[in-house]
């Protein structure tokens with residue numbers, strides 16, 4: 001079992017280039033199933049979840065060429081629909097959350113699709129109602145077989161209609177969009193999620209010949225077309241990685257430049273870090289974070305304690321709340337972290353408390369952080385990463401802590417962060433990969 005061993009407490013320095021966005025990659029790679037023509041996608045991160053999806057498309061019959069380090073060409077000319085009933089599909093399709101997004105395109109193009117209940121982080125209930133209720137409104141029938149754990153969907157002809165989504169689900173919106181682009185007539189999707197991932201997907205689909213308007217809003221209008229063609233697409237830098245690096249710089253008092261961030265696409269993210277007192281400067285399209293010994297959490301204008309809560313875009317993404325929480329542990333001041341979307345994403349605070357952080361977990365959704373203002377250094381411990389973002393938050397804590405930490409279950413981290421140990425070492429971090437089992441195994 002791979003683990004990271006970290007000797008913390010050293011400031012880092014240098015430049016880091018964010019990888020392409022994981023969650024956008026999962027959407028646009030699924031969208032290649034909508035056409036038999038070639039689609040070339042660049043800036044694809046070399047991470048577990050994305051590689052698994054690419055492998056799955058290969059198994060389905062998509063012709064895939066890896067043309068350069070971060071670029072792939074996909075040609076979904078011959079799709080093997082029998083693959084759905086194989087044991088291999090059950091194992092692979094269920095191993096990541098993103099695989100759910102092959103359903104919309106397959107349904108649109110071939111009139112049927114199946115998917116095992118998908119994986120992803122264990123961070124609470126993660127329902128899929130939005131996806132299937134959306135397909136149903138477009139005229140599909142679906143059933144879930146609890147024995148096989150498979151969802152099956154079919155439709156002889158999808159028909160455009162008014163779809164009021166059950167909730168602004170990111171992957172759910174992507175799936176319904178991909179089903180609607182080839183439906184007959186006009187689809188209006190209201191309560192659509194509008195994260196940059198979705199905006200990028202819509203722009204790519206329009207370049208393929210789709211007719212989607214309202215991009216960036218929660219009301220999308222889609223005029224169905226007969227077929228889509230090929231295109232080229234480049235992924236945005238991963239905004240969650242960018243936020244993670246801002247947090248890393250502040251917590252370890254490091255001077256870090258994050259390169260080519262596409263600042264306009266980061267929405268409210270930089271401002272939320274600024275409210276924790278973190279200084280940053282936009283230099284061209286790079287974010288420069290100076291080494292800061294201290295940073296002070298803002299209050300609300302009326303002087304009351306700040307709350308940082310997640311919300312669908314353009315609100316603050318839930319995927320950065322674990323990072324905000326860990327960074328607040330060494331700020332001056334207090335903050336309430338409110339994780340509204342996921343039920344089990346804050347439990348990792350136990351590990352931060354063991355390291356010396358002052359945090360009260362009020363309930364599964366809320367934690368109050370009493371910043372230490374770097375008067376006390378966290379101390380390194382042995383811990384296990386419960387999910388991808390908690391894993392990186394613990395990694396940041398370990399890099400700031402005195403002494404040695406060991407983080408187990410780094411597969412969770414590696415499903416979303418490319419070569420993270422190598423890239424952190426380039427900034428001067430003392431981190432190495434070791435083979436070790438968690439205590440008690």
Ligand SMILES: CC(=O)N[C@H]1[C@@H](OP(=O)(O)OP(=O)(O)OC[C@H]2O[C@@H](n3ccc(=O)[nH]c3=O)[C@H](O)[C@@H]2O)O[C@H](CO)[C@@H](O)[C@@H]1O
Nearest residue numbers: 023097098125126127167168169170171172312318319341
């Ligand atoms: C592969 C991928 O792209 N994963 C992302 C995607 O997951 P995913 O698309 O699975 O997440 P959803 O947007 O469906 O929702 C996440 C959770 O939030 C709840 N919910 C959602 C919308 C809403 O308005 N209110 C609400 O409470 C849902 O019930 C669910 O429990 O979006 C999440 C929310 O940004 C991110 O954490 C995941 O990293």
Ligand SMILES: C=C(OP(=O)(O)O)C(=O)O
Nearest residue numbers: 097098120121319388389
């Ligand atoms: C929760 C996440 O991913 P997934 O939806 O793939 O589990 C995430 O990227 O933070």
